[in-house]
Amino acid sequence: MPPRTVSVVNMKGGVGKSTTVASLAETLAVEGVRVLVIDLDPQSNVSMMLAGPERWVELRQKGKTIDDYFNQFVQTDSHPKFLRDCLAYEVGDVSGEMRLDLLISTPEFRYIERHALEKWVKQAFDVRQIGNRFAKLTQAAIDSVQDSYDLVLFDCPPGISIFAEAAIELSEFIVIPTIPDYISRLGIFSFRKRALRSMEQRRFTEDRIWTLITKYEASNTLHQSEAALLKDQFNVFETRIPQTEQIARAAEWFDAKRTLDQKYGEATNVIRRFAGEFREKVGLI
Amino acid sequence: MIDKTLAGVFKVVTDEAAANPAFGKRMEDVLAKFARDYAEKQVAERRIGDFHPFIEYRKGAEAFEAQLTKLDAKELRAIIDRHKLDPALALKGKVSKKALASHIVEVARKRSERDAKLFEY
Numbered sequence: 591m592p593p594r595t596v597s598v599v600n601m602k603g604g605v606g607k608s609t610t611v612a613s614l615a616e617t618l619a620v621e622g623v624r625v626l627v628i629d630l631d632p633q634s635n636v637s638m639m640l641a642g643p644e645r646w647v648e649l650r651q652k653g654k655t656i657d658d659y660f661n662q663f664v665q666t667d668s669h670p671k672f673l674r675d676c677l678a679y680e681v682g683d684v685s686g687e688m689r690l691d692l693l694i695s696t697p698e699f700r701y702i703e704r705h706a707l708e709k710w711v712k713q714a715f716d717v718r719q720i721g722n723r724f725a726k727l728t729q730a731a732i733d734s735v736q737d738s739y740d741l742v743l744f745d746c747p748p749g750i751s752i753f754a755e756a757a758i759e760l761s762e763f764i765v766i767p768t769i770p771d772y773i774s775r776l777g778i779f780s781f782r783k784r785a786l787r788s789m790e791q792r793r794f795t796e797d798r799i800w801t802l803i804t805k806y807e808a809s810n811t812l813h814q815s816e817a818a819l820l821k822d823q824f825n826v827f828e829t830r831i832p833q834t835e836q837i838a839r840a841a842e843w844f845d846a847k848r849t850l851d852q853k854y855g856e857a858t859n860v861i862r863r864f865a866g867e868f869r870e871k872v873g874l875i
Numbered sequence: 876m877i878d879k880t881l882a883g884v885f886k887v888v889t890d891e892a893a894a895n896p897a898f899g900k901r902m903e904d905v906l907a908k909f910a911r912d913y914a915e916k917q918v919a920e921r922r923i924g925d926f927h928p929f930i931e932y933r934k935g936a937e938a939f940e941a942q943l944t945k946l947d948a949k950e951l952r953a954i955i956d957r958h959k960l961d962p963a964l965a966l967k968g969k970v971s972k973k974a975l976a977s978h979i980v981e982v983a984r985k986r987s988e989r990d991a992k993l994f995e996y
């Protein structure tokens with residue numbers, strides 16, 4: 591069975607997309623799910639979280655990055671590459687036997703999009719077609735490693751880049767992390783519409799788009815109120831990820847392996863509960 | 876430093892309360908009123924529970940208005956407080972139950988219409 595493909599995406603920045611990808615990937619991997627994380631964000635946040643800065647530099651020097659992988663399609667002078675040769679294997683700083691691999695991003699990744707636009711627009715492709723082309727190339731890359739994974743998770747950049755669009759186009763499920771406040775909820779309306787259109791084109795239904803409440807402060811009445819509104823209007827995971835110091839600290843790579851509980855502290859059980867719900871929704875049981 | 880100062884201040888108050896019955900009575904009244912108001916507010920808050928004006932409004936404006944007429948002024952105030960429905964303090968002072976209810980309906984209606992526009996967008 592080919593892996594489930596899931597995009598974690600929101601037009602709004604700083605809502606916890608990368609944090610969600612990293613913690614979900616680690617939790618599921620500990621539970622025995624074989625996970626591949628693909629970093630589509632030039633900020634490279636999830637790459638740093640899961641590979642650590644030293645390995646990230648090393649991978650970059652070896653040309654094992656998403657930029658190197660896609661370069662072959664946009665630059666004529668580059669060598670053909672396989673996805674499997676660009677991956678970082680066994681990443682994460684959580685202890686235990688697991689299959690958690692990663693395709694890192696770098697700040698240079700933003701040039702791929704520019705080069706692609708320059709080159710393919712000249713060939714009379716429009717932006718949507720370029721997005722679709724990346725979606726097909728990415729899907730083909732996943733197909734080439736499909737026996738190795740149960741789940742492919744995309745960490746999307748904020749805004750809507752061509753790659754974020756491509757990720758939406760090819761993903762079977764979409765997770766939209768959001769802070770339960772007014773401005774964040776506004777962002778969901780238009781963005782969700784975009785995701786819904788993609789699902790409908792593939793004859794998928796709305797139950798493939800799920801909102802995850804993040805940075806939740808249980809005693810904040812605005813958060814309570816907005817969370818209730820979100821639940822009334824959209825598909826929302828029951829589990830809400832709390833705002834905690836330890837989740838923020840977990841973003842920093844640690845050299846010694848630690849258990850999930852040591853890494854996420856009191857929030858670990860909440861994260862596990864979210865992972866459980868996620869598995870149920872995407873059919874990873 | 877501050878703890879000693881405060882202890883000194885409170886000692887003046889407790890000494891006065893012991894020595895001066897009129898003062899002691901005034902203190903009791905103030906505290907009793909606070910306790911009463913606080914308890915009533917808590918009861919109202921508990922009774923409105925998870926009642927969410929925007930969600931209820933979306934289920935149907937008329938049913939929503941009917942629900943509000945069943946609530947007393949304290950409960951209506953509790954909804955307004957909890958959801959910050961009166962940030963400009965238009966409802967300051969003594970306001971009728973009816974005025975409180977129609978204020979809630981009005982805010983919910985506007986909010987719902989704004990949200991509907993976003994859905995169309």
Ligand SMILES: Nc1ncnc2c1ncn2[C@@H]1O[C@H](COP(=O)(O)OP(=O)(O)OP(=O)(O)O)[C@@H](O)[C@H]1O
Nearest residue numbers: 603604605606607608609748805832833834837838
């Ligand atoms: N539940 C949480 N509790 C505390 N801090 C959090 C939580 N989730 C995320 N953060 C912190 O908030 C910041 C933004 O999180 P993150 O990078 O995951 O968001 P993002 O949506 O991926 O951002 P971007 O849009 O820039 O990609 C980070 O510093 C992160 O550590």
Ligand SMILES: [Mg+2]
Nearest residue numbers: 607608631635
């Ligand atoms: Mg991010």
